[in-house]
Amino acid sequence: MAASSEPATSVAESASGTPEYVDAVVIGSGFGGSVTAYRLAEAGRSVILMERGHAYPPGTFARTPIEFAENFWSPADELYGLFETWSFRGLEGLVSSGLGGGSLIYANVLLRKDPEWFVHDSPLPGGGYENWPIGREDLDPYYDRVERMLDATPYPYHDTPKTETFALAAKAAGHEPFRPPLAVTFTGRDGELGGYLPIEPKPYGNIHGRMRYTCALSGECDIGCNSGAKNSLDHTYVSAAAHHGADVRTLHEVRGFRPVDGMWEVRYRRHRPNEGPPVEGTVRAARVVLGAGTFGSTYLLLKNRASLPGLSPALGSRFSGNGDLLGFLMGAKEQIDKVARARRITGSRGPVITSAIRIGDRVDGDGSAGRGYYVQEAGYPGFLNWMIETAQLKSVVSRSTRVALRMLANRLSMRGESNISGDLANVLGRTALSTSSLPVLGMGRDVPDGKMYLDRGRLAVDWTTTTSIDYFAAMRETMSKFAEELGAKYVDNPLWWAKRVITVHPLGGAPMGRNHFEGVVDEWGGVFGHPGLSVVDGAAMPGPVGPNPSLTIAAFADRAADHALEQWPKSRRRRRRTDATQPATGASQPTGGMSPMDANAAEQPGPGGPSGNGAVATSVAFTEQMKGFFVLGQGEPRSAAQDARVRDERMMFELTITAPDIDEFVSGDAHEGTASGYLESDALGGRLEVERGWFNLFVLAGHEEDRLMKYRLWLTTEGGSPVTFVGYKEVRDDPGFDLWEDTTTLFVQVLDGHVPPGTDVAATGLLDPDDPSVLGAGVLRIKPLDFAEQMTTFTTTGPGGAQAIARFGGLFLGKLWSTYGRLARAEDA
Template sequence: MEHVDVLVAGSGFGGSVAAYRLAEAGFEVVVMERGRAWPPGSFPRSPAQMGKAFWDPAAGLHGLFDVWSFGDCDSVVSSGLGGGSLIYANVLLRKEEKWFVRESPLPGGGYEHWPISRDMLDPHYDAVERMMGAAAYPLDKKGYQDTAKTRAMQDAAAELGLDWQLPPLAVSFAPKPGARPEIGLQIVDPEYGNLHGVPRRTCKLCGECDIGCNEGAKNSLDHTYLSAARRHGADLRTLHEVRTITPRPGGGYEVGFVQRDPLTELQTISCDRLVLAAGTYGTTYLLLKNQLPGISKTLGTRFSGNGDIISFLLRAQDRPIAASRGPVITSSIRLPDGAYIQEGGFPAFVDWIAEAADVGDEFKRAVRFVWERLRGLITRDHNLSAELSRLLGTGELSDRSLPILGMGRDVPDGVLRLHGERLVLDWDAETSREYYAELRGTMRRIGDVLGAEYSDAPLRRVLTAHPLGGAPMGRHIGEGVCDSRGEVFGFPGLYVADGAAMPGPVGPNPSLTIAAMADRMADRITTRKNAPMPVRTALSFTEEMRGTLNGGDGFAFHITITADDVDRFLTEPEHLARAEGWIDAAICGGRRPIERGWFNLFAPGESPEHREMRYRLHFRDGENQPRTLLGVKHVKHGPPTRLWLDTSTLHSTLLEGYVEEGEEGSVLGTGTLRISPADLTRMLTTFHTAGPGGAAALARFGAFFLGELWDVYGPGN
């Protein structure tokens, strides 16, 4: 099996920063990105190209845009080398100090707590801004002064007494640092080169930032961190998608992955350190799907849309706005409560789409054109210029309308979970209703200043480009999945380096904060470079049970139960291990491999004298339908004569679908499985350990097992 020092899953703001910093420090780094590379000039523009520009491998699509839809929220994220930087709007704003909150209550209970401060991040903010070439929009320079949408936002903010600024943008307006900004000049490559080998040109104000910059003017991560990472030896592998994560006995991780387009079988690679940077949805999905034993129960929690809103100001009476001229965002208005409003932009071809969509006015113009032509035939007037001009119209809708973007602090009370193989979101925007109402109210007032009509149609729901949470950081395992530097509690060398680690909304555009936190995370890894990795001792044993379902259908399973870290397994209340092997039942099509399985040994029951041994096995039946076998052994207070019966009898339920903990499924059968004395004897010969101190670990396990039985069945209990 191939082995590397560090495997980075994903190439967005967390993964790219980690790859560069660790490769620079001398680690052997492999980056796996599920999408392809997008050099300048390759981004889709035609209808035919756009139709294939989405990410849905099941439908044969391996494009740039990955669109998620949940009950109260839709999201657009990216798939490609450089992650979200390929389609974001370039803004690099820092999270405000006062919003690194401590113990901010949530409506459903619990608290938002940031175990980090602005002071801790400021040096990393500085480093990222330098690398990304952050520069404010050069509004006072020749060629940029007539950016009408920027002036409109500046004037509206002044009228309303709001704080307006030109935020730092990761865009090249000049051919090299310190040079004069000028449109369309060739950019000088930095010392680390350009991984695409394609010439780049300074921003031509085309408004195409959010659909990929074909000029290469965006200082996206492929042009910055990833080019530098490759220069230092990082291996960048596109169309590689991480699927499975398994802790290795003694430390490190084994990672299963597939190659896309065409799809390959699952392959494996091992690493000492694994950095998860597949985005909020991708990273959370990986952790939920692989169910690492003992991971924090906060996994999936603290989802937030970063308070994102997109609305529109239509037909401004005060002035032309020309939203299609300039980068997508050039300026930002900060509200007193810490929310932000930024003007949007769009490509010039959207002007035509907007006018074509204005059906009422278009119909009137068409009727007039027909009437004028009929009149012209009668009067023999053959000059069509005036009629064609009127047919095209004044372009009022496109020339005087503006997308307007809001973001801030919604309530991070959403929960991401698995329903079968699908990621679902339980989140009700109602808890953030007051926040959304205030932000929309300010947007309306900006529209009033410009004499524009405010509209949030056709969206009328939360659309976020900034999903956050799912694997939140915390001070301890009861509060978060990872610590303030992204290392997952209980799993040395496993890191979360993307928006999933955010315990709440960032407020402004979160890209810079994600990158800064990844830079800080890299400091920890590099300072530990020469220190030995923490070692773990694994313990496993094999168990066979047989019985019946539904009163007569034969059923059996053969599973190997593995605790990857004996010490953690013994100290955690749920005593969770993984289970692998097969089930054998005619009702399920014969012998079927277990895809995922979990085992709890002496987990707490309904009372202090009650323990449970729990089994949850996911497999597919002979018709490839997902199934779940649930089993429980009830170890209850009673006479010692009950010990054998309780520990050898498994009450079982066969369910339709993959049923996760806390979910309910349709029951296909119930029954009882038992282990025979002969099978028990064989099981005792299967115990083995991997890693240092195996004999001592086995002794600790035996003492724990006998101690739990004594607590339940011993005299006087």
């Protein structure tokens, strides 16, 4: 359900038509982002908080089936809802998209990470270590602060069946149950405990401008709290940030960022559901803080690698699902008068989680073995009871039929019984299944050996349960014991049958570490080698938190904000201005990296247009696809390609090479044509369209058969960084060289900025491998079959016809044309 109103502080950046400069852009309004936005704004910094999702004031969360069906985040499908679901190898992931991030759909549990679980140099299967550069003592003051801000309090009621049942089972199984602090308001203005009581407004106001009411025990915390009882981030940190002047913008999805002139330029897309196509924009800031969550922040870093030279090789590493496992205790029983009856657990009453147990870990040093974990009872919304019951539809139908027949008989016999409540109750049956069943959620120290990367521009995660299988076995045993104590049946969630898990606590991808090799960010979230850029969310966790992670993420962000404020130059306070000299919106063309020559570069002639002398020109074009390996951070193509092959870092392009005027092409010195199409490289963020491309075929002086084919493509990464792809093939017909190999091998570099033609130092167009402008290098090839296919793509326009192709081909391929040219000519005929 779309929110009825977006925050009042939201400013349409296009209204002024000018770009903005602020102290900090914070990306994402979850636990990392909203804490940071508040702390920076409170300290007097100008802050823009960009959140891709809607705002959800109390009362606007989806409840009907049609609202639920539309409640997913997938702008490509015109869906702008609350839930974002991911499916990867070995696991599924569920996160939120909305103002307040995960707090909108989380279960309110705020637990501190166990002191011993901040492990150091803990070896991982397959190499590497889990290492936390911070300890519990570093976070404790911040844990205190966040708990105060979120009014964390244990569940106060003592007559809630699921809480009491969980405690009973835990004790019977030999564990000590406890009630974790919850970020929920249970007491009204005058301190009275009860549901639906007005909540005392905060001194910093509320960004939604709506009244909030105390917890109604509806069990709907995971689908959004319509009463406003959850102390979610929109009601707390985001409201406080707005109070201190932060500019909170919903439906603003950040696409990328890059350093420009000592600042950061952030590119974003403003979604306009039901209004029109999205609007693109940029804003510049001294600091960019990534709080887009584990999936969001790691994805943005992977997408923008080309703009961030020297980014740590640890990017994408240490992924973990925080050991999440969902199980079910089905059909619990109790003895009443020596008769086993369905136990009334009523999992839908009360907040989703009210109690927990903790199982020790071998690192605790108290004799515990294995990897530690928590198990919590997990309630669910009341209306799910109806779904559970209607899943038993067959028996409902037969019960309905029986009752209908009885009512009919009643009518026919004129018995005239008007009270049919008993009959209707029969239709509903005893609803034993929903009443006596309870989901349980386990989480803890699984093995953080997952890897996040881009696969054809899309986020991929490789993580499986294999290395954590003992951990999950122990957890399932604990859950089964609970079931046993309650006379219930333990049932795995169906994903487990395929050894898959669903995580609501994804972590890692941009882990903190002691240095550039161990982590992407330092202990304060600062990205190594990129001052002013930081990651403050779940992505920065170098391993599982263990208990529910949001409190640790928030405390980490709070500590990072302290550090950022200490480091901030004193002169740079509350800087916010606009500059009318540059456009703010629209598909803005980045200027950084372009030389003045760019602006003056002559427009390329289109194919088949008038030639220089006014006669109609004959054009020739063909399409070429090449594939190979490319890696950032290296300059020498051959060794870079070897390295890229090991890392499986691929690159390909599909280009249409056009000689717009075959006469000019053949007779000119540079034999210049144009190149259009696209290039795909996950190192550069996925698929990039060629904005402008040049192709040259040089016949080397005095060597009719020796030629050099040169490619130059201007591209722009998603973060707005202009880059230039340069490549060359050498073709020599000397007996010592392999003509085929020469013709099909393209040596490649990608350079910073849009480097214009005519500025080459070397004939090949490539720079010295150590030149700082070289972002990466590699080698692309074309296979014989693809080459044969390429020959069939030759087309021509204008009066020259097949002859033009022959002239082009002869120059293009020399001796090889006599072999392959037949294919081109055959197609043309």
